Amino acid sequence: MVSTFTVTTLGSTQYLGIQGEGPEPSPNQSLLPLTAAVNQADHLVVGGCDVVDLVEQFGSPLYVLDDHTLRTACQQYRRGFARHYPGEALVLYASKAWNCMAVCAIVAAEGLGIDVVSAGELFTATQAGVRPETIYFHGNNKSLEELTLALAVGCRIVVDNWLELQTLATLAATASQPVPMLLRITPGIECHTHEYIRTGHLDSKFGFDPDQIEAVFEFLANHPQLHCLGVHAHIGSQIFELNPHGDLGGVMAQWLVAAQAYGLALTELDVGGGLGIRYTEADDPPSIDTWVQTVCDSVVTACQTHQLPLPRLLCEPGRSLIGSACITAYRVGSQKQIPGLRTYAAVDGGMSDNPRPITYQSVYRALVANRMTAPLDQRVTLAGKHCESGDIVIKDAPLPVLQDQDVIAIAATGAYNYSMASNYNRVPRPAAVLVHHGEAELILRRETLQDLIRQDCLPATLGQTPQT
Numbered sequence: 001m002v003s004t005f006t007v008t009t010l011g012s013t014q015y016l017g018i019q020g021e022g023p024e025p026s027p028n029q030s031l032l033p034l035t036a037a038v039n040q041a042d043h044l045v046v047g048g049c050d051v052v053d054l055v056e057q058f059g060s061p062l063y064v065l066d067d068h069t070l071r072t073a074c075q076q077y078r079r080g081f082a083r084h085y086p087g088e089a090l091v092l093y094a095s096k097a098w099n100c101m102a103v104c105a106i107v108a109a110e111g112l113g114i115d116v117v118s119a120g121e122l123f124t125a126t127q128a129g130v131r132p133e134t135i136y137f138h139g140n141n142k143s144l145e146e147l148t149l150a151l152a153v154g155c156r157i158v159v160d161n162w163l164e165l166q167t168l169a170t171l172a173a174t175a176s177q178p179v180p181m182l183l184r185i186t187p188g189i190e191c192h193t194h195e196y197i198r199t200g201h202l203d204s205k206f207g208f209d210p211d212q213i214e215a216v217f218e219f220l221a222n223h224p225q226l227h228c229l230g231v232h233a234h235i236g237s238q239i240f241e242l243n244p245h246g247d248l249g250g251v252m253a254q255w256l257v258a259a260q261a262y263g264l265a266l267t268e269l270d271v272g273g274g275l276g277i278r279y280t281e282a283d284d285p286p287s288i289d290t291w292v293q294t295v296c297d298s299v300v301t302a303c304q305t306h307q308l309p310l311p312r313l314l315c316e317p318g319r320s321l322i323g324s325a326c327i328t329a330y331r332v333g334s335q336k337q338i339p340g341l342r343t344y345a346a347v348d349g350g351m352s353d354n355p356r357p358i359t360y361q362s363v364y365r366a367l368v369a370n371r372m373t374a375p376l377d378q379r380v381t382l383a384g385k386h387c388e389s390g391d392i393v394i395k396d397a398p399l400p401v402l403q404d405q406d407v408i409a410i411a412a413t414g415a416y417n418y419s420m421a422s423n424y425n426r427v428p429r430p431a432a433v434l435v436h437h438g439e440a441e442l443i444l445r446r447e448t449l450q451d452l453i454r455q456d457c458l459p460a461t462l463g464q465t466p467q468t
Contacts (some may be wrong), residue, residue: 026287027073028277028320031365031411032327035435044369044409046327047435051369052407054433054440055329061349063331063418064430065443067106069325070414073288074110077317080292086300087310092136094273094318095121097415102434102443103322104128115316116155121144136270136314138184138232140206147171157181158232159268160207165216169223178227181330182270187233187251213255215466217262230268230311233253233349238276238319240285242294245271249298270274270314271295277323279412280365288320319374319415322450326414328354328430329369330393332406333385343380345402348382351391352427354410354417358390366397369407375401382408386425418444426452 027034044051047066055062074091092115093107099121104114106126113134125135135155139146142157142164149173149425150157150445159165159181162383172179184206208216220228233252235244252269259266276285286294290385295315303310337343356362366382368374384391393410421429428435428447433440 003347023078024289026076026289026378027069027324028275028285028288030069030303030324031278031281033325034072035066035068038372041081042370042372043299044327044367044372044375045068047440048438049435049440051327051329051409052379054435055331055369055407057440058330058431058433058442059446060331061347061418061430061435063326063353063413063430063444064329065103065161065326065414065432065434066441067434070103070106070322073317073321073325074107074445076113077289077292077315077321078111078288081296081313081315083289084293084296085310085313087313089313089315090134092134092270092314092316093321094316094443095125096419097318098322098326098417098419099124100418100444101128104130107321108134115318119143119149122146122149122153133180136182136316144329149457151175151179156229160184160185161196162212162216165226169219169226172223172225175225178225180227180229182230182232182268183208183216183228185252185255187235187248207232209305210255214262217259217264220264221262228259228264228266230266230270230314231259232270232314233314234272234274236274239274240276240283242291245274245291245401246294246298246424249295249300249302250305253299253302253308254331256308256311257306267311268314269299269311271299273316273318273320275320277319277415278414280363285320288317291320313430323411323415324355326412326417328410328413328417330408330410332402332408333406335402342396343378344379344383345399346383346385347393347408349427349430350386350387350393351388351422352384352386352424353421353430354393354413355422356416357393358388358418364413365411366394366399367409367411368400369409371400371406375400386427388424423447423452428452 012296035047077091092113094115104125108130117139132154138158140160182205249408275291333346335345351358379396380399381395382393431446432444434443
C-alpha cells in the first residue's frame with residue numbers, strides 16, 4: 001500500500017491534496033488542516049511548522065491547532081449566511097468542542113458568538129474578551145449558581161426545562177431589566193448518528209417536550225420579567241444528512257406561530273449545529289456552504305408558508321469549525337507482535353487525551369509525521385499507554401513499519417479531544433500550540449505532576465508517621 005494522499009509541489013514544499021473539491025476547500029471535508037504539507041525532510045508540516053520540530057520543542061502528546069483552518073471555517077459560515085439568508089444571522093461557536101481562552105478569542109475575532117454549557121465555559125469566554133450579548137448559555141441542569149452568574153454576566157440563557165424556567169423567573173423578579181432567554185424544544189427529528197449524540201428525537205434528556213409548548217408560552221406571558229427572544233432546537237452531532245436540517249425550519253416555524261397566540265413576538269430562531277467532518281477517507285460530509293444553504297432555504301420557505309417575518313437566524317457549529325483544524329502528535333514506544341493475529345504499537349498518550357475511540361468507537365486516520373512518503377507496508381493497532389484493554393487509538397491502521405520514537409500524527413482531533421481529556425491513571429494532560437505562518441505559540445501548558453496533586457488534601461492524621 002501507499003499513501004492515498006495526492007501532493008502538489010510548490011517551491012520546496014509539497015501540499016497534501018486531501019481537502020474537498022471546489023475553489024474554496026471546506027475545512028470540514030479535509031482530513032488534515034488546510035495548511036498541511038510535506039517538506040524536503042519528508043516531515044509533516046502544519047501552519048508552516050514542522051511537526052517533528054514541534055514535538056522536540058514542546059513534547060508529546062501535543063495538540064497542534066492550525067489558525068488558518070479554524071479561521072477559514074468561521075469565515076465560510078459567515079459568508080454562507082450572508083449569501084443564502086436575506087435576514088440577520090449570527091453564528092455561535094459550540095465551545096464544548098474545545099473551550100479555552102485562545103480558541104474563544106479567535107472565533108470572537110472572526111465575528112462569531114459563543115455557545116457555552118457550564119459556568120467554566122462561560123467564565124473562559126468572558127475572560128477571553130467575548131461580548132456577553134453574543135454568549136448563549138445552554139445546559140439541561142444549570143445550577144442556581146450558574147444561573148446567577150449568567151444574570152451577572154448578561155449573556156443569553158437557553159432554558160431547557162420547567163425547573164430552570166421557574167428558577168429563572170424567581171431570579172429575574174429582582175433584576176433591573178427583563179432577562180433575555182430562549183426556549184430549547186425537542187423537535188422530534190431522527191438522524192443517523194451515534195445513539196449518544198442524537199439529541200433531536202423525543203426520547204432525549206434535552207429540551208421541553210413539544211406537547212408542553214402552550215403551557216410554557218402561557219407561563220412566559222404571565223412573567224414579563226423573562227424576555228423570550230426565540231426558540232432553539234438541536235438534532236444531533238456528526239451528521240452527514242441534509243434532510244433533517246431541511247425539515248427543522250418547518251417544525252420550528254410552527255413554534256413561532258404558536259407563540260403569537262400568547263402575545264409573544266419571538267425574533268430569534270436557533271437551529272443548533274451538528275454538521276459532521278471527515279475523519280477518514282470514507283467519510284463524505286456536505287460542505288459548510290451546502291449545509292448553510294439547506295438551513296437558510298428551510299427557514300425562508302417555512303416563514304413564507306406561515307407568513308412570518310424572517311427571524312434572526314442562529315446556528316451553533318462546533319466540530320465542523322475546529323475538528324479538522326487540529327492534529328495530535330505522539331511518539332511511538334513499545335511494540336508487540338502476535339504472529340498471525342496483530343501488531344500493537346504503543347504511543348505516549350491515548351484515552352486520557354482522546355477518549356472518543358473508547359467512548360464512541362470513533363475511527364481516525366494516522367500518519368507517520370517524520371516519514372510521510374514511506375510505503376504503508378503493514379497494519380498496526382495503535383494502543384494507548386493507559387491501564388485499560390480498550391485504550392486503543394486506532395485498530396489496524398495502515399502504516400509504514402514503525403520505528404522507536406517515530407512521530408505519529410492523528411488527524412482531525414480538534415473536536416472533543418482536549419475538551420473531554422482526563423487525568424486517568426494520573427496522566428498529565430498535553431500541551432497545545434497554535435501554528436500560523438511558521439510560528440508556534442503555546443495556548444495550553446502541559447500539566448505537571450505537581451498540577452496533578454494541586455487539589456489533593458492530605459489530613460494531618462494521615463500524614464503522620466505511625467507510632468510504634
